[in-house]
Amino acid sequence: MLRSSIYQSSRLEATRALNKIVSSYLQTASYSTRSSSQRKLHNISNDSVSSSNPAMDFPCLDKLQAKTDLLSSNNKTIPSIKSEIDTNQGPEPVYSRVQSGFQKYQSKDPLFLDYGGFLPKFEIAYEQWGELNSDKSNAILLHTGLSASSHAKSQPDNTKPGWWENFIGPDLPLDTNKYFIVCTNVIGGCYGSTGPSSIDPSDNKHYATRFPILSVNDMVRAQERLMREQFGVEKLYASVGSSMGGMQSLAYAQEFPDSVEKIISISGCARSHPYSIAMRHAQRQVLMSDPNWKRGFYYDSIPPHVGMKLSREIATVTYRSGPEWEIRFGRERANPDVKPGLCPDFLVETYLDHQGNKFSLEYDPNSLLYISKAMDLFDLGKANRNAAEKKRLEFQKAFEDESNLEITSSGPACSTSSVPDENYKVKPRTKTITWEESEKDLLDGLSNFSNKEVLVIGVKSDILFPHWQQLEIANKLKEGNQKVFGGDGSNIKHVELGEDISMFGHDTFLLDVENIGGPVKKFLN
Amino acid sequence: MLRSSIYQSSRLEATRALNKIVSSYLQTASYSTRSSSQRKLHNISNDSVSSSNPAMDFPCLDKLQAKTDLLSSNNKTIPSIKSEIDTNQGPEPVYSRVQSGFQKYQSKDPLFLDYGGFLPKFEIAYEQWGELNSDKSNAILLHTGLSASSHAKSQPDNTKPGWWENFIGPDLPLDTNKYFIVCTNVIGGCYGSTGPSSIDPSDNKHYATRFPILSVNDMVRAQERLMREQFGVEKLYASVGSSMGGMQSLAYAQEFPDSVEKIISISGCARSHPYSIAMRHAQRQVLMSDPNWKRGFYYDSIPPHVGMKLSREIATVTYRSGPEWEIRFGRERANPDVKPGLCPDFLVETYLDHQGNKFSLEYDPNSLLYISKAMDLFDLGKANRNAAEKKRLEFQKAFEDESNLEITSSGPACSTSSVPDENYKVKPRTKTITWEESEKDLLDGLSNFSNKEVLVIGVKSDILFPHWQQLEIANKLKEGNQKVFGGDGSNIKHVELGEDISMFGHDTFLLDVENIGGPVKKFLN
Incomplete structure (x- = not known):
């Protein structure tokens, strides 16, 4: 069970404490000795005279090993870590x-x-800002990116800055003088909402990878229940989100078109494209290959911090990169005076290493896997949504009939052995869906809310949710408004931030209060 | 020592044989039993009734484990692998x-x-096609991409198709009726040339990570020696290459401006940019985190095939992706009838999985690390090349003086501990080099061969060596020709293949005989 509310230390402080201990541990003589014996184990000659060139050092691997040792519950030789970062006597x-x-x-x-x-x-864990008005017509549901918590903004119970700190407040883009703002941790997450690290009530053990596969639409269906049952809000003033939050923002409108007035999607998409699936695939496979991941059942042992670190490094490339890095890092090496090695060396590498390390214990690895997968599966096209709804209602009916559930659970629908045989030829596409059919499918999927006021914001330097995906959303909604509602499409607004305005790629939505927040404020008022 | 010439089986056949064995191994009952005991080890309940949802299967991890078991020299229970893929009694x-x-x-x-x-x-391993003419003026040196061998084209001693099979031959772009073509395996590689898997003559053990850090310029300096000493070629008719081969092609001209007539760089660059460094960094760190990598000393044990597979999957994203994948894979799942899981699921994932698996034993992991690093370090700017030359000549002088070598080897120049402290703030750039200075530096670096005939080809859909890097080469060479040689820059040709011509990204150079080969043929004749 999550113990979030018991402990008051911030994750930043805890991570810093751990990093400090790892650093000091690495500086002790005992670790050097250990490192030397490791070298012998690996058959590395310490006698550089015997080889043509000296053996290479791997300080980055030493650090990872030290961190693993420190996280090991069996390691009694480093007492400090227990008291300093773990007040709960467990790793x-x-x-x-x-x-x-x-x-x-x-x-x-x-x-x-x-x-x-x-x-x-x-x-569902949630936080709130501003006041709900008497007719409950001023509620904004703010959706998060993949790994964010409900803490979008500081508030009395948690005064630390939130992830959209400067976007929420009196007279700010999400104006707390006017609106009642709610942000949640998504289902599948690990910051208070039910996710893989939660306890399965059926057997009182962690769900781990017995947690069911989620979709983004599942997340918003859970959120709608929160808004209705907790706050009595039948209709949102606005559904607002960036990145995966942009997906949710659109999905909410598609699931509940009568329950939302305005929609904002920033650097999101209407369906995932193969490059983003491929990059998330790489992150998941890297994480799942960490021996400490143990097929998801690591909650009582060392967490797969190495896999998490590597996964975050890959993700970070997709969040930023591009022109900003050329200016920020260029080809500069962290220390041009030392010989290059295979550990992080260029400035851009030390940046990635730092980002990965910082994140490696901040988020539940299984949550990352499930939510990343939900993003891959995201497709607001009509065919996909119809199939999903059919499957969901079938399962629900079987459950409610209390009949035949076991067969449903163990039948082919629950097998996950979809990886083809090792010798397979790469499968050709079986659905020979044409480009036109694919476009029509998305148009049909988005049409049911194309009469709403929608703002779509994209960033030209974003490589993960590229600018053409933003255009795709806006164009399909305009077309739907014209064809289905006989409108002129002027209810659909599209803003694109060029490279002259932002070089921060996908992360722009976290950083640019003026150019992201400006259009948001104008659109809401 | 490499035993390449002894064994006649192709790598494709050997890989297929291994894959076949892995597949059949997975189908045996004994493995299922083992899998079941593994599940118990991981605390996974086999009783799906006790959890709310069934536990997930991980066929992709089962396959990796089976492959590890098969590669283990201690595994005596699978006799077939020894005879079928390893005639040398070792793993x-x-x-x-x-x-x-x-x-x-x-x-x-x-x-x-x-x-x-x-x-x-x-x-240096090399292959050759065509005939060297009497005045030795028709030699073309063909450079390879990162992991390619000297086998660019079938020839009597190896009749299998080469990696540029359709580009080399009578009347083809590299016309064997006219030219004498040589292709090498680069220094650092594992297909016959000296690399980390070779034996260090100082102690008769594998170099492993005692191999020295290489640069692309080091590779071409070795190749120049081959051309001069083996063939008596003092001046190449052309230096030709794609990808890393494009880097080499330019580097050869920069190192030996008087020893080359024409230069072709296809999808290469004049200096690496941070996105490509970041993507190669991710590949290296993933590989180095495979416990079987053992800091490079794996030659007598199980190779880090999991790290290699993951690394290749990341690389594959940078080689293709983009518009081709949208059409080829879209959002289609490999088997839409089974429930989604965390193993490869979408078509694009099974493609990556397949590419990674195929490559995982085909190339030496340490060669990948060293050559990938050399690509990161590539920078033909004047400052970088001057610094490198200074260091090299200092070392050479110390060596030839037979004095003080040990100090040079163990001094700060040989430390590789450049990873910053775990707690570091990401370092700001120390060299506050302006954009203009950086441009000038590259101009100065390329100028010494800007009087040559140069053809630069780029592909708009390439995300690894993007089209702007091709323009950078061409524009700098034109400017150099005008400023240093008083020419009009018309000796520098630039061709860009738009997305209407090729959607194959970086891999276009391997595939498009018409649009890559066409300009090459025209330029050479």
């Missing part, structure tokens, strides 16, 4: 202890899911 | 046995390197 990752100050909504009813599983009950 | 990777039919040039003189190390002696 528990940082993320489960560091978020605090949120409220929890509990749903006792099951949540049925798009891909056939269900949650018997669930919790 | 040796495929790459070291499957390349054949090349010649070898041996240099008894040391090769001094840009970053301070040296090779006491070295070998």
